[in-house]
Amino acid sequence: MDFTIEVERSLRVLDGAVAVFDGVNGVEPQSETVWRQADKYKVPRICFINKMDRVGADFEMSVKSIQERLGANPLVIQLPLGTEEKLQGVIDLVRMKAIVFVDTDKGSNFELADIPPQFAEASQAARLKLLEAAAELDDRLMEKYLENEGKDVTELELRAAIRKGTIGLKVFPVLCGSAYRHKGVQPLLDAVVDYLPAPIDVPPMVAIDKNGKEVLCETKDDAPFAALAFKIMNDSFGSLTFIRVYSGRLASGTAVWNTAKKKRERVGRLVQMRADKRDEIDECLAGDICAIVGLKLATTGDTLCVESHQVLLEKIEFPEPVIQLALEPRSTEDADKLVQALAKLAVEDPSFRVRTDEETGQTIIAGMGELHLEIIVDRLKREHKVEARVGKPQVAYRETITRPAEYEQRYEKVLGGKNQFAHLKLRVSPLEKGHGFQLKNLASVEQIPKDFWPAIEGGVSSGLGRGVVASYPIIDVKVEVLGGSFSEQDSDEVAFQIAAAMAFNEACKAAAPVLLEPMMKVEIIVPAESMGSVIGDVNARRGNIKGMTQRGINQVIDADVPLAEMFGYVDSLRSLTNGRGSYTMQFGNYAQIPANVLQPLLLRLRGY
Numbered sequence: 001m002d003f004t005i006e007v008e009r010s011l012r013v014l015d016g017a018v019a020v021f022d023g024v025n026g027v028e029p030q031s032e033t034v035w036r037q038a039d040k041y042k043v044p045r046i047c048f049i050n051k052m053d054r055v056g057a058d059f060e061m062s063v064k065s066i067q068e069r070l071g072a073n074p075l076v077i078q079l080p081l082g083t084e085e086k087l088q089g090v091i092d093l094v095r096m097k098a099i100v101f102v103d104t105d106k107g108s109n110f111e112l113a114d115i116p117p118q119f120a121e122a123s124q125a126a127r128l129k130l131l132e133a134a135a136e137l138d139d140r141l142m143e144k145y146l147e148n149e150g151k152d153v154t155e156l157e158l159r160a161a162i163r164k165g166t167i168g169l170k171v172f173p174v175l176c177g178s179a180y181r182h183k184g185v186q187p188l189l190d191a192v193v194d195y196l197p198a199p200i201d202v203p204p205m206v207a208i209d210k211n212g213k214e215v216l217c218e219t220k221d222d223a224p225f226a227a228l229a230f231k232i233m234n235d236s237f238g239s240l241t242f243i244r245v246y247s248g249r250l251a252s253g254t255a256v257w258n259t260a261k262k263k264r265e266r267v268g269r270l271v272q273m274r275a276d277k278r279d280e281i282d283e284c285l286a287g288d289i290c291a292i293v294g295l296k297l298a299t300t301g302d303t304l305c306v307e308s309h310q311v312l313l314e315k316i317e318f319p320e321p322v323i324q325l326a327l328e329p330r331s332t333e334d335a336d337k338l339v340q341a342l343a344k345l346a347v348e349d350p351s352f353r354v355r356t357d358e359e360t361g362q363t364i365i366a367g368m369g370e371l372h373l374e375i376i377v378d379r380l381k382r383e384h385k386v387e388a389r390v391g392k393p394q395v396a397y398r399e400t401i402t403r404p405a406e407y408e409q410r411y412e413k414v415l416g417g418k419n420q421f422a423h424l425k426l427r428v429s430p431l432e433k434g435h436g437f438q439l440k441n442l443a444s445v446e447q448i449p450k451d452f453w454p455a456i457e458g459g460v461s462s463g464l465g466r467g468v469v470a471s472y473p474i475i476d477v478k479v480e481v482l483g484g485s486f487s488e489q490d491s492d493e494v495a496f497q498i499a500a501a502m503a504f505n506e507a508c509k510a511a512a513p514v515l516l517e518p519m520m521k522v523e524i525i526v527p528a529e530s531m532g533s534v535i536g537d538v539n540a541r542r543g544n545i546k547g548m549t550q551r552g553i554n555q556v557i558d559a560d561v562p563l564a565e566m567f568g569y570v571d572s573l574r575s576l577t578n579g580r581g582s583y584t585m586q587f588g589n590y591a592q593i594p595a596n597v598l599q600p601l602l603l604r605l606r607g608y
Contacts, residue, residue: 004368004586005351007034009230009300009316011041013244013289016196018188019047023057023176025551026065029523029584035070044166044202046173046191052080053087053178056553063174075133075162075171078187079126081119090177090184091115093127094158099187107182134158137165159194166195167202199287205246207303207311215311217247219286224248224309225256227284229295229302230316234344235276240291241298242273243284246313248306251283257307260315261297264307268294300350318350321366322518322563322587325373326391328362334386338363341384345376352376366396368587370567395518395564398590399467399474401511404429406482409503411495421491422499424448424456424484428507431476433589437464438478448484448496455493456481459500468508469515470605475590479504515598516590517562523584524557530577531555537576541565542597560588 011017017038021031038045049062059080066074079091081098089100089110098119101110115123131153135145138161144153165171173195177184204216207226217226225248233240243250250256252270257263271278271291284290298304301315327342329335342354342365353366367373370393380386408425424443431438439460441453448456460479467474486496522543526534534557535545543561550556566585573581593601 003372004033004037004319005349007037008318011038011043012316013228013230014043015199015202015287016044016046016192018192019045019172020179021047021049021062021066023049023051023059023062024054025525026058026062027069029521029586032069033586035072042169044169044195044197046166046175046188046195047074048184048188049174049176050179052083052176053085053181053183055084057083057087059083059176066172066174073171074174075130075165076126076174077130077162077191078175078177078184079119079123080176081116087178087181087183090175090187091119091123092187093123093130094155094162096123096127099184101181101183103181107185110186131158133171134161134165137161137168137170163195167197205313207246207313209312210310217311217313220247221249221285223286224306224311225250226303226305226309226311226313227256228313229298229304230300232298232300232348233291234348238294239296240271240273240293241295242289242291243304245284245286245288245290247286249283249285250304252281255307256304257310258297259303259305259310259312260299261302263297265295265297265304267292299347316350319368319587320396321351321353321368322396323369323373324364324366324394324396325377326357326362326364326394327377328389328391330387330389334388337384337386338380338388341380341386344384345379349376362391393567397470397472397518397593398516399469399472399513400476400516400590401428401430401474401508401513403512405507405511407503407507407510409499409506411499411502413495419487419490420495420498421487422452422484422495423486424496424499424503425482426460426500426503426507427480427482428504428511429478429480430511431478433476435476437475439481440479441481443481443483448481448486452486452491452493452496455497456500459497459502460504462497463501463504463508467513468505469513470602472515474508474513475516477508514592515601517564517593519560519588519591520563520566520585521588522557522559522561522566524559524573524581525551525554525583526557526573526577526581527553528555530581531557533576534573534581537572541569542594561585562591563587 019035021027047066049059051057063074063076066072077093080087081089081091089098091098098113098115099110100113101107131145135142141153141157141161162173166173173191175188175191179185199219204218206214207217209215227243227245229241229243231242252267255264255266258265270281270284271293272281273291303311303313305311329338346352346354351368355364357364365373365376367376377390380388404427406427411422413420439457464474524534538545538559538561541561542565543559546558546560548555548557573583
């Protein structure tokens with residue numbers, strides 16, 4: 001949950017992925033979340049079932065969980081050669097050979113051997129299933145399979161059919177092993193080459209040109225250059241902008257056009273990154289991922305292209321933060337350093353937000369979870385040498401309205417000896433969950449000239465940031481400007497911006513506003529004997545039990561629980577389960593706070 005943006009922006013630019021699952025637990029909640037993100041971006045995947053050397057490892061259960069929990073079509077192309085402490089390697093069903101690893105040299109040496117007799121029957125049955133599935137992916141293979149049950153299907157033909165199905169998202173090849181003991185890693189890397197797509201195997205990225213028309217960014221080196229900046233990183237050498245090149249080529253020392261910022265930037269150096277090691281390169285070609293050193297304007301999600309062929313690639317969506325902390329510098333020397341360091345971290349991580357509380361003057365940082373903000377504070381100390389006092393984590397509440405309301409605002413004031421006038425009528429109405437904010441201008445240009453519309457939008461936007469219940473941002477609201485009037489002499493942008501903010505504020509007050517809290521989807525894994533006490537604790541935390549299932553020797557509880565009740569939960573769970581329980585959680589949605597909780601909460605938020 002805390003680092004969902006890293007997953008999101010990686011999947012946005014990658015052509016293929018390896019999904020790693022726990023051989024004991026199968027598909028876990030975070031795996032499910034990431035799998036759905038990969039579905040969104042249509043990323044072909046191969047599955048690696050890891051930890052097959054652990055006690056309780058169950059290959060069949062893990063494959064079944066991929067089918068049931070992810071709704072995917074797993075294609076088993078390997079079987080484990082033994083399990084738990086007897087894991088020797090893997091059985092390759094494509095070549096029908098056993099790959100046996102030597103324990104003493106960390107898996108760097110292995111040998112191909114005949115499949116041991118005790119695994120022969122299971123291997124033949126799995127091979128038959130593989131051939132059946134592969135035949136459905138390729139017509140020519142289907143003919144061969146029907147003629148003589150696939151006995152003369154070559155290794156090359158089988159690999160080609162699996163590759164075709166993988167790239168088409170029809171199947172997901174399943175491999176296995178133990179990364180800790182270095183067993184099965186080389187065959188996994190071979191599978192990446194054999195089955196995952198090259199840049200030319202995936203459809204070209206669709207972009208929008210400056211006329212608003214869709215254009216294809218073809219994966220060709222001689223096409224016009226277009227790339228997406230998907231990650232910004234600051235280190236001791238300066239700022240690094242990671243890009244994925246979708247078409248054309250980029251040479252060091254050339255200029256690029258930033259479509260989002262509508263400005264030109266010069267590319268200094270290009271580097272190929274391998275973790276924290278960098279190799280300088282002269283150019284980056286279509287399909288490549290590289291980093292540019294020293295870009296000053298680019299942020300995550302910006303499109304870089306050639307000025308003569310301006311295009312805009314689809315932006316990356318960033319989740320809203322659900323938790324916040326107050327920060328104060330320990331000394332006046334740290335004050336300026338804190339502002340600069342937080343600005344750099346906010347550029348790197350779009351799911352991290354910084355603002356200043358108008359009433360207290362405190363710096364408020366917001367993120368996706370307790371761990372996320374802990375790491376931000378740690379980086380402030382470690383990388384930026386800034387010491388700060390940290391407040392307790394606070395929930396990032398939201399507000400919304402529950403019914404339509406209208407308000408008419410006449411704004412007349414004398415400021416600095418000059419009359420100001422603005423008049424407009426607004427209607428606010430609730431939107432469905434997750435629909436954010438919509439603004440429609442239904443007034444005619446005779447009532448409100450076009451010049452004032454941006455000012456009205458600015459006024460409403462400022463009102464959105466500070467709600468009417470407890471000054472939290474307002475979400476899921478539709479605003480319609482119904483009409484108004486202006487004065488040739490006294491109306492200006494400032495007057496209409498103030499009038500719009502006031503009208504929006506009053507309309508929301510009349511629209512039955514409510515306070516919302518983030519609800520977390522929680523999965524708790526506990527021993528059977530601790531079930532009763534854990535369920536009782538979840539209910540006491542205002543949780544809603546959604547279901548209970550058995551996984552191996554443990555019980556799994558699925559629940560929706562308010563984030564406000566989950567602080568420090570890890571200690572409670574350890575206490576209730578004698579240290580044997582574990583849990584994961586992720587953001588679900590925003591829900592209205594019950595009346596019996598709301599009143600004491602409002603008193604606390606207002607400082608009583």
